[in-house]
Amino acid sequence: MIEVRDLQVRYGERVVASVPELDVRAGECVAIVGESGSGKSTTLLSLLGLTEGAHVSGSIRVCGVEVLQAPERRLREIRGARVALVMQSPQAALSPTTRLGTLMRRALKLHGRGGEQGAGPEPERGTGRKARQGKVRRIMVDAVEAVMLDPGILRRYPHEISGGQAQRFAIALAIALGAEVILADEPTSALDVTVQAEVVGVLRRLRAERGLALLLVSHDLALVSTIADRVLVMKDGAVVEGGPAAEVLAEPSHPYTRELLEALP
Template sequence: MNSESSNSEGLPLRVKDLRVSYGDRVVSHIPSLELAAGQSIGIVGESGSGKSSALMAMLGLSSTTGAQPTGLVTVSGVDMLADTPQARSMLGWDIGLVMQSPQSSLNPTMKLRNLARAALRRHGVSKEDADKRITEAASIVRLDERVLGRYPHEISGGQAQRFVIALAVAQRVRCILADEPTSALDVTVQAEVITLLNRLRHEEGIAMLLISHDLPVVSELTDYVLVMRNGEVVEEGKTPQVFGNPQNEYTKSLLASVPEWQTERPRKNAWTS
């Protein structure tokens, strides 16, 4: 897709001809993706379609899975496929990750405030500034500051997800990559997190890339969507157009697999909020 920005190297996230391979087998191919500030793009598809492999490459973490990425992935102009200190420093600074089950990634021996402080200090933020950022970020995501004094096992899934998002806000990331961020939450908490993510991108200008198989969530959170199958993008376009008038047979079957998704609860589309 083409961004409206004329300065593509200054985009929070830019992808060009990204191919992720295991040996001779290409498991994911993203021809083009440009994510501007405040914009949200979704990547959907069944399990094994290549979504997560693309995500790991965009984070510069393909080597942890033994995959070989080629092409171009830049975050704020920095090559994420290069194994350099600058590329590694982008993760958790210009780009943040929100996962499906955040509690599994939190150190169980540390209270949340100490976890956040350690992450910020690692990027050179002073203790005083780190504490200030953490408190401000908790307020932005409407997380009770008292929760920061608890251990990961003492909080709910919704609180854990808010904390991870608050950490991204405290780190002042330009882009959030979210991998099934609501699938482990109940419907009520899911709606709260969706509202929060939408508010962050509209009010804070944070760009978002959402990886999900949950079409209703994607419909609420994204402006543009890529549909993947067997490692390839089979359809893409503005979310209401793709979901409202799909052209590819696979997209049609994907939407038909959840016929109730438009009526299961009232929805406020991200592109009109």
């Protein structure tokens, strides 16, 4: 699902992220860990061509698309529909004056999900339109229920839900759009421990049930140890260690990784 080789992201003469190799297969979770400024989020954003103003080199292949060579139109097609980005504070990306259900419905229409596009002329009345509306509603309800949310949340506004609900709604939106890959940037850092466990549990279950590929960026090694199959450790823009999560976190070979583990409470 994700294949990265010899990735370098530069701003001027400064290399802010250098990743020799990164692969994420279907149903697998890979975590990129490190302190703030280590290049984690930059690496994540480069996978969708979202590092504006940067010079990016190497090879980035996501869902069969060579990102660095693809036209912007092709990248817009895969963003959201095949590869979803879940940010640290998703509420900031939601229109405060629009109900969550309307936001999801618009996203589905934009990406042609549920027969909203490409189905020919739509009659003003009749079973065809009602059937499409029913299909879209079913997709939305199934998606929010998959992340353990009550469908009633679709009638709420962003300010009426908690941080944990917002995170799960962002994941539900990815599911509704049919995303095969989720890129999650510090998805639980602003949540309390109980809600963190809920969000991680949802991601773990979706991996198992739907074969989602998950690339997780986090500074929280305790969290990473509960969900990641493999880990990359970044420091000052470079990968200093990588391998199976159980091995890296149990017997780290690099001093920086040991420092991160020693900093755990």
